[in-house]
Amino acid sequence: MSKQQETDDQAVSPVGRWKVSLSPHLKSNESVEKIMWTVVACLVPPLVLSVFIFGIQTLFITAVSVISCVIVEAVSQKALGRRVTIKDGSAVLTGMLMAFVIPPGVSPLLPILAAIFAIYIGKHLLGGIGYNFFNPALLGRAFLLASFPVAMTSAWLPPVQDFAIFSYLGTQVDAVATATPLAVMKEHGMAAFTQTFGSGASLYSSFFLGWRPGCIGETSGFLLVLGGLYLMYRGYITWHIPVSLLGTIALLSWIFGGEGYFAGDPLLALLSGGALLGAFYMATDYVTSPSNKISQIVFGIGIGALTVLIRLKGGYPEGICYAILLMNPLSTVLDSFFKPQRFAPPVGGAK
Amino acid sequence: MKSLLTFPKGGVHPPECKAQTQGLAIETMPVPDELELILGQHIGAPCTPTVAKRADVGEGGLIGEVTKGLGVPLHAPIAGKIKDIGMSVHPIRVSAPSITIAVDREAQPVQYEKQNWQQLDSAQLLAKVHEAGIIGIGGAGFPTHVKLKPPANSPVDTLILNGAECEPYITADHRVMLEQAASVVEGARIILKILGIKKCFIGIESNKPDAIAEMTKTAEQASSPDCTIKVEALQVKYPQGSEKQLIQAVTGRKVPAGALPSAVGVVVQNVGTAKAIFDAVVYGKPLYEKVVTISGKGIGRPANLQVKIGTKLKDIVDYLGGLQPGLSKIIMGGPMMGFAVSSLEVPVTKTTSAVLFLTEDEIDTRPHGQCIRCGWCLEACPMGLEPKEIAIYVEARRAEDTAQFGVFDCFECGSCSYVCPAKRPLVQFVRLAKMKAKRPQ
Ligand code: SF4
Ligand code: SF4
Numbered sequence: 001m002s003k004q005q006e007t008d009d010q011a012v013s014p015v016g017r018w019k020v021s022l023s024p025h026l027k028s029n030e031s032v033e034k035i036m037w038t039v040v041a042c043l044v045p046p047l048v049l050s051v052f053i054f055g056i057q058t059l060f061i062t063a064v065s066v067i068s069c070v071i072v073e074a075v076s077q078k079a080l081g082r083r084v085t086i087k088d089g090s091a092v093l094t095g096m097l098m099a100f101v102i103p104p105g106v107s108p109l110l111p112i113l114a115a116i117f118a119i120y121i122g123k124h125l126l127g128g129i130g131y132n133f134f135n136p137a138l139l140g141r142a143f144l145l146a147s148f149p150v151a152m153t154s155a156w157l158p159p160v161q162d163f164a165i166f167s168y169l170g171t172q173v174d175a176v177a178t179a180t181p182l183a184v185m186k187e188h189g190m191a192a193f194t195q196t197f198g199s200g201a202s203l204y205s206s207f208f209l210g211w212r213p214g215c216i217g218e219t220s221g222f223l224l225v226l227g228g229l230y231l232m233y234r235g236y237i238t239w240h241i242p243v244s245l246l247g248t249i250a251l252l253s254w255i256f257g258g259e260g261y262f263a264g265d266p267l268l269a270l271l272s273g274g275a276l277l278g279a280f281y282m283a284t285d286y287v288t289s290p291s292n293k294i295s296q297i298v299f300g301i302g303i304g305a306l307t308v309l310i311r312l313k314g315g316y317p318e319g320i321c322y323a324i325l326l327m328n329p330l331s332t333v334l335d336s337f338f339k340p341q342r343f344a345p346p347v348g349g350a351k
Numbered sequence: 352m353k354s355l356l357t358f359p360k361g362g363v364h365p366p367e368c369k370a371q372t373q374g375l376a377i378e379t380m381p382v383p384d385e386l387e388l389i390l391g392q393h394i395g396a397p398c399t400p401t402v403a404k405r406a407d408v409g410e411g412g413l414i415g416e417v418t419k420g421l422g423v424p425l426h427a428p429i430a431g432k433i434k435d436i437g438m439s440v441h442p443i444r445v446s447a448p449s450i451t452i453a454v455d456r457e458a459q460p461v462q463y464e465k466q467n468w469q470q471l472d473s474a475q476l477l478a479k480v481h482e483a484g485i486i487g488i489g490g491a492g493f494p495t496h497v498k499l500k501p502p503a504n505s506p507v508d509t510l511i512l513n514g515a516e517c518e519p520y521i522t523a524d525h526r527v528m529l530e531q532a533a534s535v536v537e538g539a540r541i542i543l544k545i546l547g548i549k550k551c552f553i554g555i556e557s558n559k560p561d562a563i564a565e566m567t568k569t570a571e572q573a574s575s576p577d578c579t580i581k582v583e584a585l586q587v588k589y590p591q592g593s594e595k596q597l598i599q600a601v602t603g604r605k606v607p608a609g610a611l612p613s614a615v616g617v618v619v620q621n622v623g624t625a626k627a628i629f630d631a632v633v634y635g636k637p638l639y640e641k642v643v644t645i646s647g648k649g650i651g652r653p654a655n656l657q658v659k660i661g662t663k664l665k666d667i668v669d670y671l672g673g674l675q676p677g678l679s680k681i682i683m684g685g686p687m688m689g690f691a692v693s694s695l696e697v698p699v700t701k702t703t704s705a706v707l708f709l710t711e712d713e714i715d716t717r718p719h720g721q722c723i724r725c726g727w728c729l730e731a732c733p734m735g736l737e738p739k740e741i742a743i744y745v746e747a748r749r750a751e752d753t754a755q756f757g758v759f760d761c762f763e764c765g766s767c768s769y770v771c772p773a774k775r776p777l778v779q780f781v782r783l784a785k786m787k788a789k790r791p792q
Contacts, residue, residue, distance in 0.1 A: 018681050019716070020693045022779045024765030025686040026365050026519060027715035030772045032723055085720065130721040291726025291739065331724075342735040342757050343360065343595065344605035 032129075035236050036089030039281065042227030043096050049223060050104070050216040058104045058216050065102075065111035066095030072115045076124035090129055091119060097137035100217030100277060101321060102144060106151050113147070114140030133329045135288045138321050217277035221270075228280030240296035241289060242279040248304025249275055249320075256312060273311060278303070278320035288328040295334035302327045355557050357586035358596040361733035363766045365589055365687065367558060368519040368713075371653045372646050377526045379657045380670055382429050382454055386661030387439050387698040388414065389449045393486040394493050395421030400450055406433045410461045411637050414450055423484040423494050425450075428639035428659035430458030439698060449698070452661070463634035468541060476545045476632060483631030484638050484701075489513060489524065489592075489621030492702040495628070498620070499545050501613035508548055511601055512539055514555040514562065514622040515585055515592030518685025521705040523642040524622050526655045528555065528562040531626055532569040534633075538625030539580055540573060541632050546618060551580045552601045553622070558587045589687060590764040594619050596733050608760050623704075643699060645671055649678030649708030658699055664706060665695035677710040686714070687765040719774040728767035728777055734760045738767035742780035750787035758784045 050058040073091035077084045086092075098114055118140030123132040145152045217224070231237045250266035257264025270276065283289060283303050290299050303323045310319030391397030398415030408414055408427040415425030431452040439449035468476065481496035501507050512535070516524040528535060539551050553570060555563050563584055570580040583601055585591050595606045597619060604615040612619055620628075623641065630636040639660050646653040651672020658667065664681070668674055682689040683703055699706070728738040736757055744753050758781055767777040 018691070018693050019679050019714075020691040021680075022776065022782070023686075023688050023690065023763070024768050024778065025680060025682055025689070025691065025709065025714050026769060027717070027774055028363070028365070028770050028772075030727075030770070031717065031774065032720060032772050035725075035772055088720070128721055130723050286723045286725040289724075291724055291729055291737075340729050340732075340735045340737060341360070342608070343733065343760060344607045346608040346610065 032090070033088045035286075036093050038234060038236060039231065040089055040093050040096055042230055043093075043100065043281070045227065046100075046220050046223040047096070047216060050219045053219055054104050054216075058099075061102070061104050061106065061108065061111060062096060062099035062216065064108045065099035065115065066092055068112045068115035069095030069098065069119055072119040073124075076120045077128070080124055080128075082124075082128060085129070088129075094118065094123075094136045094140075097135075097217070097277075097281060098140045101137065101141045101215055101274060101318075103152060103154070103215055106144075106148075110144050110148060110151065111140075114144050117143040130287055132287055133331070134325055135282055135285050135328055138282060138325050141321055142325060215274065217281075218272065218274050221276050224276040224280060228276070231280070231284075237280070237284040238293070238296070240293050241284050241300040244297045244300030245279045245283055245304045245307075246270055246275065248301045249307055252305060252308040253311075256308065269308070269311075273307075273318045274320055275307065278307075278324055282320075283324050283327075288324075288331060290331040290334045290338075292335050292338050292340055294338040295331070298334055298338070299327055299331060302330070355584050355586040356554070356600045357588050357591060358599045358733060360735055361731050361766060362588040362590065362596075363731050363769050364587070365519050365769060367587070368646070368686075369522050369525070369558070372520070372644050372655055373522045373525055373559070375522075375526070375653070375655050377530055377642050377655045377657050380659075380662065380667065382659055383662055383666035384454055385434065385663075386428055386431075386452045386454065386659055387449050387663060388425060388428070388452070388661040389439055389447050389698060389700055390415050390425065391447055392425065392492060392660075392701045393421075393423055394491055397448060398422065398425045400436050402433050402450070404433055404436055407431070407455075408433060408452065410458065411639065414452075421494055421497060423481060423486055423496070424637075426484055426637040426639045427452055428661055429454050431455040439696070463630075463636045465633060466635060468632045471632075473545050473547060476541060479632050479635075480545070480628055483627070483636070485624065485627050485631060486638075486701055487621060488623045488627060488638070488641060488701050489704060490594075490702065492700075495620070495624055498618060499542065501546075501611070501618060505611075505613040506616060507546055507613050507618050508550060508616045509602060509618075510539065510542055510546060510548060510551040511597060511617060511619045512551065512553040512622050512625055513592055513594075513597055513619055514553055514559075514566070515597060516559070517556060517587070517589045517592040518687050518689075518705070519589075520646045520707055521644045521685050522646075523644045523655055523704055525559045525562050527626055527642055528559070528566050528622055532562075532565045534629040535622050535625050536566070536569045536573045536580060537633065538627075538629035539570075539620075540578060541628055542618075542620060542625060543578055543580075549578050551578075553580065553582045554585050554591075554597050554601050555582060556587045556591055557584045589766065589769075590733060590762075593733065593762060593764060595762075608757065638701060641699075641701065641703070643703055644705040645708075646705065647708040648710040648713055649675050649681075651675060660699060660701055662699045663695065664692070664697050664699075667699075667706065668695060668708075674708065675710070677712075678708055679711045679716075680707075680709045680714050682707040682709060687769065688763060715774065717774050719771075719776060721773060722775060723773055725772060727770045727772065731766040731770045732761075733764065733766060734762070736761055736767075736781075738771075738777040738781060739775075741784050742775055742777050745780045745783050745787075750784045751789070753784040754788040754790070756784075758788055759790055761785070 069091045070086050074084050074086050118136040122136050122139040126132050249269050253264040253269030254266040290296050306323035306326055307320040310316055310322055399418050401416045402414050410430045412427045414427050431454045434453040435451040477496050485495040486492045514524055514528050567582040570582050574580050598617050599605055606612050606615050627638045642657050644655050681692050683706055722739050741753050741756050761781045763778050765778050
C-alpha cells in the first residue's frame with residue numbers, strides 16, 4: 001500500500017507533454033465564486049425595493065459598504081502577501097450584508113470604518129476566508145454599535161411618500177431619526193405599537209412587504225424568503241439552520257413574548273428585527289456556521305433562543321445579530337461534538 | 352416500479368459522458384507488432400519470467416510465474432519471440448520489469464475447444480481460475496482465486512456481480528453485458544459452484560437499460576431452484592460500483608472497517624472478471640485480452656476495443672485516428688479514480704478498464720483555494736468521513752494525528768474533491784494522511 005503511494009507522488013511531477021495529477025480528474029462546476037455571487041444576486045431584489053421604500057440613500061450606503069469591503073480585502077491580501085481573491089465575491093457579499101444591517105441614514109464614514117474592522121481585523125488577520133470565526137458583516141455592525149451608539153440606533157429612515165426616492169438626499173442624518181418597530185414595542189408597549197404600525201392583517205403585510213422603518217435587511221420579508229428558497233433550491237444552503245432558527249424564535253416568542261404565557265405573536269417576531277435576513281443569509285454563512293447537519297440544527301436553535309432572550313431581556317431589539325455572533329465561535333465545537341456517522345466501525349468496536 | 356437500489360450515505364453525480372461509446376459494439380483491435388507485458392499486473396509479488404530472451408512462445412503460453420506470495424501467472428497474448436526482458440513504463444509505478452514480445456505475423460490464432468465444466472469440483476475450478484492468470488480486472492487487480500476462497504470462519508452466502516460501472520466515460524462492462532450476456536451469466540454459475548452457494552445478484556446502474564434487459568433475460572433462463580441469479584437495477588450514483596457501497600445497496604449489509612466483504616457473507620466480482628472466468632473454465636483460455644473503453648475528445652475516434660494485454664497506448668492512438676488538438680490529460684481508468692499518464696509508451700494491463708484522452712474543457716484545472724467550511728465534502732463522502740478536517744490537519748503538518756478521522760476507511764473515490772467548491776485536492780490530502788498516520792490495529 002504505502003509503496004504504491006510513494007510512487008503515486010513521483011507520478012505527480014510533469015514528465016511529458018500532458019498534465020499529470022492525482023485523481024479525481026473531474027470536478028463539479030460549482031465554485032466559491034459562483035456561490036458568493038449567487039447569494040449577492042439574491043440580495044439585489046430587497047435592495048432595489050429598499051430604494052423605493054427609503055429612497056436612494058440605501059443604494060448609496062450599500063455601494064459605500066461594498067466598495068470599502070472590496071478595497072479593504074484587496075489591500076489586506078496584498079499587505080499580507082496572499083493571493084488577492086476579490087473576484088470570489090465574498091467581500092462584496094460582506095459589504096452587502098453589512099449595509100443591510102445598519103440604519104440607512106448613517107454617515108458613509110461608518111461603513112468604511114466597519115469594513116476595515118470586519119475585513120482586515122476580523123477576517124484577514126485571522127487567516128483569511130475559512131479561518132474567520134465571526135461573521136464579518138455582523139462583526140462590522142457590532143463594532144459600529146459599540147462605537148457610534150447614537151447614530152446606529154436612531155438614523156432610521158421612515159418610508160418615503162409617493163416614491164420620492166431622492167427626498168432624503170442632503171438632509172441631516174439625525175434629523176430623520178425614527179424608531180424601529182421592536183424598539184417601539186419594547187419601550188412604549190403594545191398599544192403604542194399598534195397605533196404606529198397598525199394591527200392585524202395590514203400589520204403583517206406591511207411588515208412582510210417592507211413598508212416600515214428599519215434597515216435594508218428588514219424591509220421585505222417576502223423577497224428575503226424568496227431569495228432564501230432559491231438558495232435552497234440551488235443547494236447552496238439547506239433547511240437545517242433557517243428552519244431550526246426561525247422555529248425556535250417563533251416558539252419562544254409565542255410562549256414568552258406576550259403578557260402572560262402563550263400570548264406572544266410568533267409571526268411578528270419572525271417578520272421583525274432582521275430575523276429572516278439573519279436566518280437565511282447570515283447564520284448560514286459557511287465559514288462561521290457548523291458543517292454537520294446535526295450541529296447546524298443545534299446551532300440554529302441556539303441562535304433562536306439567544307435572539308429571543310436578547311430581544312426580551314436585553315437592550316437590543318435586533319437581538320439576532322448578537323445571537324449569531326455569540327454562536328459563531330461554537331460552530332467548530334459543535335462540529336467536533338456531532339461527527340458524521342462513519343460507514344461501519346471495525347469489528348470489535350474500537351477505532 | 353420499485354425504487355432503484357442504492358447506498359444511503361453520500362455519493363455524487365458527475366456527468367456520465369458515456370454517450371460517445373455506449374452504442375459502439377466491441378471491436379477487436381488488430382495486434383500491433385510488439386506487446387509489452389508488465390510482470391506485476393496484480394496486487395502482490397510480480398511474476399518471474401519463465402522464458403528466456405529470444406525464445407519462441409505460442410498464443411496463451413506461460414511466460415511468467417509467481418514463485419512466492421500472492422499472485423497469478425502471466426501468458427503470452429500472441430505467438431511471437433521474446434524480444435526483451437527489461438523495464439517498461441508503468442502507468443502507476445513509473446517503471447516496472449516487463450517482457451516484450453515481437454509478434455509473429457505468420458502464426459495461426461489458437462482455436463480453443465469448449466469443455467464441459469459441470470463435473471469438475473470446486474478445487475479443480477479454482478485451480479483453472481488461478482492457472483488462467485485471472486485477477487479482478489475492474490479494480491485494483493486482486494488475484495481472483497484468493498477472493499474466491501474466503502476464510503473458513505466467514506461463511507459466504509451471496510455472490511454479487513458488479514456491473515454498476517459508475518465511473519464516467521467507461522462503457523466496457525456495459526458492452527460486455529450486452530454482447531456477451533450468456534458468457535457472463537455462465538461465469539457467475541461457475542463462481543457459485545466454486546463458492547458452493549446458490550444466490551447471485553448482478554448489480555447494474557439504471558443508465559444501461561439495454562444491458563439490464565439482456566442480462567435479466569439471460570439470468571432468468573440460467574436460474575434454477577438451486578441457483579438463482581437475479582439482476583438488480585441500481586440508481587445512477589457514484590461510487591455505486593465500490594464494493595462496500597454495492598454490497599450495502601444490494602443486500603443492506605455493511606462491511607466493517609478494515610474487513611473483507613466475506614465478513615458479511617458476500618463475494619463481489621466484476622462482470623468482466625466473470626467473463627474471464629468463463630473463458631478460462633469453459634475454453635481453457637487464459638486472461639490475455641480485454642475490452643477497454645477509449646474515449647474523450649482528445650482521440651480521433653472513440654471505441655470499445657478488445658485489445659491484447661500489453662498493447663501500448665501509442666498503437667491504440669494510431670489505430671483510432673491519432674491524438675486531437677487540445678489534448679490535455681491521458682487517464683488510465685475512469686476520471687474519478689484513474690491515473691494520469693504522461694507517455695504513450697505505457698502498455699494496457701489486465702486492470703485497465705479505459706484509456707481517456709481528455710481535452711482542456713473536459714477536465715478541471717482551476718487552482719484550489721482555502722476551505723470555506725461549506726461541508727459539502729462531508730455530505731458527499733460515502734464513508735462518512737470528514738475530508739475537510741483531514742485536509743486541514745495535513746496542511747497544518749499534523750498528518751500523523753489523522754487516524755482519529757478514520758482515514759483508512761477512505762478508498763479514494765474522489766467524491767469529496769469532486770464537490771468541493773474551493774477545488775481542494777482532498778483525496779491527495781487523505782493519501783498523505785494515510786502515509787503518516789498510524790493504521791489502527
Ligand atoms: S474521503 Fe475518501 S471515501 Fe470519502 S469521499 Fe473522499 S475519497 Fe471518497
Ligand atoms: S467541500 Fe471543500 S470547501 Fe467545503 S468543507 Fe469540504 S474542503 Fe472545505
